[in-house]
Amino acid sequence: MDTLLPQQFTQLSLHSLARTQHQFIQLNQQVFQQMGSEEPLQTLKIKLEPILLKPKHRESIVAAVDTSTMKIAETSTGIVIAVRGANVWKQNENYRYTRLGPFIFHITEENRKDVFNTLERAYFTSALNKNHQSAPTLPQMPTRIASLLERWLQAMLTKTITNGLILFDGSLTSGTFDTPIHRMKEILDNGRNRGSIVLAFSKMTNLRVNGCLITDFALDHRPPYLLETVGLRLKPPMVPLGEVYVAKLSKGSCAFRLDIDRQVSPDLRIEAVERLLGNDLISQSYPETLRLAHILCTFTANEVLAMQHFITRKCGLQMINRPDMHKLLFGPFGKGESYS
Amino acid sequence: MKLYRKEGNIVQILSFPNETVEKGDYLLVEDGEEGRALIVQVIDVQFATIPGVLEELLRSLPDGGELIQGEDIDPLEIAPHITYMQDASLLICKIRATVENDSLSPSSSWLPSRSQSTIKKLPIPTLLKLAKTNGQLPITLGTAKDSSLLTIDASSLDGRLNIITGKKETGKSHLSKLLMVSLVQYKATVVVFDLNGEYLSLGMTSDGKRNVNYDKIHVLTPSQNFKVALKQIGLHILLGILVHALHLPGTSTREFRRIWKELREKDELTLHELGETIRNWNCNLHVRDALFSRYHALVNSGFFTDNIAEAMLLEESLLKAKEEGGAIIINLRNTSTIDRQIVVEYILGKLVESLTNWKLKAAFLFAEEAHLYLRETYWDDIVTRMRHFGIFTTFITNQPDTIRENIYRQADNIFLFNFTNEHDLDVVSRAARVDAETVRSIARDLPPHHCLALGRVVRDFPIVARIKALDVKTMGETRLFFTA
Numbered sequence: 129m130d131t132l133l134p135q136q137f138t139q140l141s142l143h144s145l146a147r148t149q150h151q152f153i154q155l156n157q158q159v160f161q162q163m164g165s166e167e168p169l170q171t172l173k174i175k176l177e178p179i180l181l182k183p184k185h186r187e188s189i190v191a192a193v194d195t196s197t198m199k200i201a202e203t204s205t206g207i208v209i210a211v212r213g214a215n216v217w218k219q220n221e222n223y224r225y226t227r228l229g230p231f232i233f234h235i236t237e238e239n240r241k242d243v244f245n246t247l248e249r250a251y252f253t254s255a256l257n258k259n260h261q262s263a264p265t266l267p268q269m270p271t272r273i274a275s276l277l278e279r280w281l282q283a284m285l286t287k288t289i290t291n292g293l294i295l296f297d298g299s300l301t302s303g304t305f306d307t308p309i310h311r312m313k314e315i316l317d318n319g320r321n322r323g324s325i326v327l328a329f330s331k332m333t334n335l336r337v338n339g340c341l342i343t344d345f346a347l348d349h350r351p352p353y354l355l356e357t358v359g360l361r362l363k364p365p366m367v368p369l370g371e372v373y374v375a376k377l378s379k380g381s382c383a384f385r386l387d388i389d390r391q392v393s394p395d396l397r398i399e400a401v402e403r404l405l406g407n408d409l410i411s412q413s414y415p416e417t418l419r420l421a422h423i424l425c426t427f428t429a430n431e432v433l434a435m436q437h438f439i440t441r442k443c444g445l446q447m448i449n450r451p452d453m454h455k456l457l458f459g460p461f462g463k464g465e466s467y468s
Numbered sequence: 469m470k471l472y473r474k475e476g477n478i479v480q481i482l483s484f485p486n487e488t489v490e491k492g493d494y495l496l497v498e499d500g501e502e503g504r505a506l507i508v509q510v511i512d513v514q515f516a517t518i519p520g521v522l523e524e525l526l527r528s529l530p531d532g533g534e535l536i537q538g539e540d541i542d543p544l545e546i547a548p549h550i551t552y553m554q555d556a557s558l559l560i561c562k563i564r565a566t567v568e569n570d571s572l573s574p575s576s577s578w579l580p581s582r583s584q585s586t587i588k589k590l591p592i593p594t595l596l597k598l599a600k601t602n603g604q605l606p607i608t609l610g611t612a613k614d615s616s617l618l619t620i621d622a623s624s625l626d627g628r629l630n631i632i633t634g635k636k637e638t639g640k641s642h643l644s645k646l647l648m649v650s651l652v653q654y655k656a657t658v659v660v661f662d663l664n665g666e667y668l669s670l671g672m673t674s675d676g677k678r679n680v681n682y683d684k685i686h687v688l689t690p691s692q693n694f695k696v697a698l699k700q701i702g703l704h705i706l707l708g709i710l711v712h713a714l715h716l717p718g719t720s721t722r723e724f725r726r727i728w729k730e731l732r733e734k735d736e737l738t739l740h741e742l743g744e745t746i747r748n749w750n751c752n753l754h755v756r757d758a759l760f761s762r763y764h765a766l767v768n769s770g771f772f773t774d775n776i777a778e779a780m781l782l783e784e785s786l787l788k789a790k791e792e793g794g795a796i797i798i799n800l801r802n803t804s805t806i807d808r809q810i811v812v813e814y815i816l817g818k819l820v821e822s823l824t825n826w827k828l829k830a831a832f833l834f835a836e837e838a839h840l841y842l843r844e845t846y847w848d849d850i851v852t853r854m855r856h857f858g859i860f861t862t863f864i865t866n867q868p869d870t871i872r873e874n875i876y877r878q879a880d881n882i883f884l885f886n887f888t889n890e891h892d893l894d895v896v897s898r899a900a901r902v903d904a905e906t907v908r909s910i911a912r913d914l915p916p917h918h919c920l921a922l923g924r925v926v927r928d929f930p931i932v933a934r935i936k937a938l939d940v941k942t943m944g945e946t947r948l949f950f951t952a
Contacts, residue, residue: 138543216538225538230546420536423527428520434549441549 137211137231137277140243144234145208145443172360174337174345174374178353179398181377183405189292190408191217193281194421197274200435203445206236209270210435213277214424215285216417217292218408223417227424228277232435235269244269247276264305275306279315286319286326293404294319295418296328300370300387301362312369316389325400326389328370329418333385335360335372342374343383351413352377352405354386354398371397377405377413384413469559469587471497477563477576478905479508481587482516485555489513492613492910492920492932494590495561499580504568506580507590507598508561509930511909516556524554562906564929572598592616592931599927607650609643609921610936618933620925622654625832628924629851629878630862631871633896634885639917641666643883643935644834644864648795651832652684655793657786659819660834661812661841665801669941676941684794686785690803690811691770697779698737698772703728705817710762713809720758723751727759738774739767769807771814782818790828800841808841816846816854823857830858838863839870847871851878868895881923886914899923906930 195213202208212229235243241263264272278297285294302312319326335342335357345355355374362368370387371394388397409416427435439445469487472480479497483489491510498505515521540547563576592612596602596619603621612618625647632640648658649670660667671682688694698706703725710716710724727745731737746759766772773779785796798815800808822828833850835842842850850861851874863871869891876882876899884907887893893911897904901923910920910932922930 141544223536225536226541227538228541230542230544232544232546424538426523428523430518430520430524430553431546431550432520433518434546434553437553438544438546438549 136247137229140246141231141233144239144243145232145439172335172337172342172372173358174342175356175358176345178349178355179373180349181352181354181398181402181405183352184399184402185406186403188403188407189217189219189289190295190404190415190417191215191285191289191292192295192297192415192418192421193278193285194297194418194425195274195278195281196422196425196427197270198427198432199270200232200432201439201445203234203236205238206234206240206266207269208232208234208439209273210427210432211270211274211277212425212427213274213281214421215281216421216424217285217289218417223420225420225424228281229425230427230431230435231277232439233269233273235266237266240264240266240269244272244276247273268305272306279307279311282315283318286315286322286324289319289322289324291323293400293407294324294326295404295415295421296326297331297418297422298328299330299333299372299385300326300328300368300389301366302369303362303364303366309365309367309369316369316391320389320391325392325396326370327400327404328387329375329414330385330387331414335385342372343385345374345383351379352401352410354401373401375401375413377401377415378410380412382412382414469495471580471582471585471587472558474579479506479561479563481508481559481561483513483557483559485552485557489557489559489589490613491913492930494564494592494595494929495559495587496567496590497580497585497587499585501584502578502580504566504578504580506563506576507565507567507572507595507929508563509906510559511562511906512560514558514560516558518553518556521554524550560909562903567598570598589614592618595929595931596926599929601925601927605654607647608936609646609919610933612931612933618921618926618931620921622651622656624925625651625860625862625881626830627855627860628880629855629860629875630881630883630923631876631879631899632862632864632883632885633868633871633887634866634911634914634919635887635889635892636866637916638885638914639919639935640864640866640883640885641836642917642938643885643919644836644862645670645940646935646938647862648832648834649681649938649940652681652793652795657789657793657828657831658795658834659815659831660795660797661800661815661836661838662797663800663836663840665799666836667795667797668799670795670797672941673939674941679939681795684789684792685797686781686788686794687797687799688781688785689799690807694781694798694811695771695773695775695779696782696814697774697776698739698742699776700779700783701814702817702821703732705814705821708817709766709810709813713806713813714762714765716762717758719752720755720762723749723755724759724762739772740774743767765806766810769810771807771810782815786822786828805840812841816859819859820854820857823859828858830860833859833861834864835861836864837867837870838865839867847875851875868892871895873898879923881921881925884911884914884920884922885918886916887911901928902930 193215197209197211199207199209210230210232214225214227216223216225233243244263282296302309316326333343342357353376357372360368360372369390371390373386374383375386376383404415470482472482489510491513493510495508496505497508565572566575592614593616603623605622606619607622608617608619610618632644634640651658668687671679671685673679711721727749731741731745743763746763749756788794789796819831865871879899882899884896893908897907914920918932918934920930920932
């Protein structure tokens with residue numbers, strides 16, 4: 129796996145944009161940021177005896193990864209998407225970050241396979257050979273490319289940080305198109321080999337116990353605490369690579385699904401959360417490092433304008449604003465696609 | 469630049485960072501298809517409301533207010549485009565005129581195309597050419613923002629009421645000196661009420677040598693080289709002094725009239741005889757006391773003399789100024805309030821007399837901080853009656869509220885220097901020849917020695933100019949304690 133700057137991302141980005149020269153583009157009417165994870169149906173139990181936590185202040189690096197993607201325009205042959213990722217780490221009381229991107233791709237039916245496979249080959253050679261997947265469809269491409277970047281960033285952190293706490297956005301469920309099992313295992317192994325522990329926070333979950341979301345099992349107990357789950361089974365080929373907890377790390381109404389590398393012993397898993405409490409700011413049960421990673425990679429409206437400006441200037445694209453059919457047909461009753 | 473919106477006579481224009489536009493600049497919004505163009509002036513520059521800017525700023529300050537340190541790997545170099553967007557500005561512009569077939573009209577009733585209009589900076593020389601400000605008697609005030617010369621025509625000051633105002637040390641006196649010297653060079657008669665002795669060295673260069681105006685600058689210092697004899701003075705002028713400067717009551721004024729008549733008939737109009745006559749005049753004791761106290765005030769001023777030879781300088785100066793142009797500087801420094809009022813009453817009376825008798829064609833009067841010596845009724849007099857006699861006044865003040873509102877309303881030209889005080893800006897914005905937004909917005913940001921010229925001199929196109937330097941000896945500087 130290449131640990132250098134993702135040159136291939138840049139080259140592919142420029143190459144794909146070169147093919148858009150002098151086309152008309154339709155401004156985007158549909159925005160999606162931050163990929164949601166697909167979760168299969170399962171059966172699950174939750175232990176209502178809380179695992180009480182005490183912050184451990186032994187100094188540990190806390191690092192987090194997040195990526196974001198966005199469709200910024202449509203062309204007559206495809207879509208123009210932007211992808212960006214951020215690594216944030218806290219060391220010596222200071223937060224620092226590395227932000228990669230935005231990378232802009234023009235994805236068409238013609239080039240989608242090439243783009244995806246080239247990126248796969250460039251960064252996850254072993255994966256492509258062992259577990260070849262068909263290239264995603266055009267609408268799936270933004271999230272799939274962002275996933276590639278996210279896995280690469282995760283891999284970078286697990287390969288470079290020693291004895292740290294590495295925070296992922298989402299779950300440690302693997303076996304989906306985005307998260308091949310061996311790739312996630314490799315990432316977790318890398319971290320473990322360097323003494324680091326991976327903790328994955330899901331902002332949304334659909335894991336339920338007796339019909340209730342696991343994050344709704346609020347106890348009259350003073351945070352911070354964890355609730356342990358048992359018996360998680362997923363439909364093949366999905367495999368949970370983490371033990372699933374409900375984490376309520378601070379006061380407030382929020383609780384999150386927390387997956388911790390299941391190859392780590394239970395004691396070390398609990399200790400990892402306690403070290404997180406002692407080394408990072410926790411607000412609404414969510415670690416600040418991960419929050420920053422999310423904030424830094426998210427595209428603002430200003431950046432979308434700037435990227436549209438970039439593609440019109442660099443590629444000579446002409447923007448057109450096709451009328452919103454909802455508004456056209458339904459007038460004031462048409463709320464636009466974003467509301468539909 | 470792109471036309472964004474128009475509301476009333478305000479146009480909003482979106483400007484990008486590579487287009488350097490500042491407050492006071494003129495823009496031409498040209499609609500090729502219409503064959504017309506709007507001339508607009510930038511009166512404010514704001515940040516454009518770009519969506520997402522707040523998020524952009526907030527995310528750079530997550531850690532207790534300190535900037536988060538990090539590295540951005542931006543291979544496509546999108547960041548410059550982001551800052552390009554973030555730094556876009558919104559120009560708030562006032563419509564000044566419409567250009568059609570090279571002629572100007574004040575209309576703003578049409579709407580140029582938002583998509584097709586082109587917007588470019590309008591150089592000041594082009595604007596002035598369109599506005600036809602050029603004339604036979606050019607006065608270069610200085611340089612406009614685009615470094616071109618701002619030249620007005622002296623005739624636009626002729627017969628006009630002007631105001632030079634701004635806060636202290638912004639360059640008001642400098643501009644008034646420039647106008648004075650320029651008018652004198654065109655053989656005009658200029659009279660200056662010099663409160664702080666700032667204009668005494670107009671005839672000297674900064675290194676103390678005589679300049680071309682030396683022979684045309686006549687400095688008159690009351691009770692020193694400037695005195696008057698009772699025989700020269702008309703009764704109505706002296707009554708003006710007694711009533712307005714020395715507040716002589718009506719009954720006493722009537723007695724004085726009789727005394728004056730008797731002395732004139734006897735040809736004994738001297739200070740000594742006047743005193744003796746009052747002493748022996750058969751009248752009410754209080755009236756005599758009132759007359760005596762005024763008599764002593766006149767004597768103590770040192771401004772009056774019985775020696776005719778001592779009292780010819782004003783007449784001579786006016787005569788010289790009439791023939792070859794000149795500035796008569798009335799040095800009011802070190803003069804008490806009462807004496808100052810006596811002198812001003814005399815000068816104004818004498819000017820009206822000279823103009824009435826056509827001894828003078830017209831005179832440009834420069835009055836600094838006029839509220840310190842001008843009586844209440846003179847304000848209206850100056851802008852109405854005296855104007856018809858040929859006295860064209862320029863008021864210079866750093867306290868704009870000391871000039872009455874009706875003066876602002878009738879002012880033909882205003883030279884506005886920096887003001888930061890809202891109240892001061894409010895007062896000036898009452899002028900009829902300018903809109904309040906322009907005054908408030910531009911004047912507040914004027915740097916020292918920069919002036920916003922408003923009114924006829926610029927054909928109602930407000931123009932900011934840096935006033936040019938003048939090679940005259942500086943006088944009237946503030947005396948300081950902490951100086952070497």
